[in-house]
Amino acid sequence: MLTPSQTRERLDQLGLRPSKKLGQNFLIDPNIVRKSLDLAQVQAGDTVVEVGPGLGTLTAGLLQRGARVFAVELDRRLAAYQREIHGDIVPFHLTEADAMDAPLAGFDGEGPFKIVANLPYAISTPWMEKILSGPLPERMVLMLQKEAAERFTAEPGGKNLGAVSLFLAAAYRKRPGHAVARSCFYPAPDIDSVLLHLERLDSPIRFSAETRALMRKFFTQRRKQIGSLARQAKDPRLMAWLEALEADGLSANLRPEALPLSAWLRLEQTLGV
Secondary structure: OHHHHHHHHHHHOEEEOOOOOOOOOOOOHHHHHHHHOOOOOOOOOOOEEEEEEOOOHHHHHHOOOOEEEEEEEHHHHHHHHHHHHHHOOOOEEEEEEOOOOOOOOOOOOOOOOEEEOOOOOHHHHHHHHOOOOOOOOOEEEEEEHHHHHHHHOOOOOOOOOOHHHHHHHHHOEEEEEEEHHHHEOOOOOOOOEEEEEEEEEEOOOOHHHHHHHHHHHOOOOOOOOOHHHHHOOOOHHHHHHHHHHOOOOOOOOHHHHHOOHHHHHHHHHHHOO
């Protein structure tokens, strides 16, 4: 585990200045590394996908616990550094790419796996949507800005609820996580972070591409009532959905953020996809 001064020194050696654009805030608190590993319940033989390994502090912890690590790193200098320090370790696989293009870091999704990720704010939602449309990890421990974590786990009726909140709720339950102070990073970010801990449900549901696209569209017009949005789409299946909702006691005058998860699962059934 690198101290703050060692982190600065190592970055200087690599000719690197932390990039705001890439969301580069390097973890300098060993307790948070251990907490991430413990929350993810990393054991020998686990397959773990890591996003943004940076200087490799978390990577080293994963490898020390005997995990097989698939990591994706966009910064070519950090990728080269990762190959230098971990390249001869057989269970370590590095993909030099954007995490949006390689959300599972080259892992094929065959067999159980976990994700431990330090997600840049800019890609957190689209990256999560990609994860939820493919093979589902059994557990995720995500270092996120507090605002992003609140959006991911928002409940119906709240202003933070969005399509991604519902995609997650259909497949995962939120488990106790951990607050992370700004002082745990170099450089210190402008906002507090959290370790979000998500555990896959016994019977996870993955919305179809058509349903996801429609839900995203509805939430871009969240001020409109659900009845107006359905009629605007001119799809007879949506009218049948409205009738089913009203039979369940849900008014067509509700806005998208007021609908419970069950209403959106019924949409999936009604669309027949």
